[in-house]
Amino acid sequence: MSKTEFLKTFKNQKYIDQLQNIPQKFNVVHNQEKGVSEITIYGVIGQTWFSDSFSANDIDQALNAAGDNDVVINLNSPGGDAFDGIAIFNRLKRHNGKVTVHVDGWACSAASVIAMAADELVMELGSMFMIHEASNIVWGTKQDMRKEADVLEQLEDGIIDIYMTKAKIERDEVREKMDAETWMSAKTAAELGFADRIAGAEPEPEPQNTVQQRQNVIDELHGILKTNNQIQTSKEPVPIPAEKQNIAMLFLKSKGDKKNA
Secondary structure, three states: OOHHHHHOOOOOOOOHHHHHOOOOEEEEEEEOOOOEEEEEEEOOEOOOOOOOOEOHHHHHHHHHHHOOOEEEEEEEEOOEOHHHHHHHHHHHHOOOOOEEEEEEEEEEOHHHHHHOOOOEEEEOOOOEEEEOOOOOOOOOOHHHHHHHHHHHHHHHHHHHHHHOOOOOOOHHHHHHHHHHOEEEEHHHHHHOOOOOEEOOOOOOOOOOOOHHHHHHHHHHHHHHHHHHHHOOOOOOOOOOOHHHHHHHHHHHHHHHHHHHO
């Protein structure tokens, strides 16, 4: 199967020209002084389908040469052979060093499976992430078609297991997104948990009035009230700061709402 034939299997043909023009590149650079090995994975995946692509065997050789180095992968791929993608995912997961994946442009199909192996998956600005149903070309009888459909369903179950190692959504929702062929922006991929962060994005501010902060305020208020009870009635009680009164009221109101629910 050629790259063009593979890309025609996508339901959404909007991005086909861009995906078609991704250069085929597989490059490995080991920096033993820094303890980092950088692997560039551009283009289609799996020599089973594409004569000019790379395979899980190439990744295995690169990781063997990397030793215990941390690995940084630059990924830009429309996907390819699902089983090569799964093999690469598993090989990366077994690597001793930290694995960081940067999605430079596209992580589609089998490439999205590879991306799940990252200890830290970084979506670069403007990058895209796509998941879809497993597919294959079948020739034969209706029995052959039914058998192939059963195999594809089993394959998809395994791929969903891989997505669930990161996804923050339910398994059924992941399956629905695969069935619909879902294309995600960097922001959406991060929101759903597929990616860990977006390059260049500002970190989320620390939440205010967390449960621990509220508990600290309540404990301090209890201490003030205990002190007031020990003071003679002729003396002025210890004042409670206004901001702590407000937090305490919010906490008590929230607690009361839960009881009434």
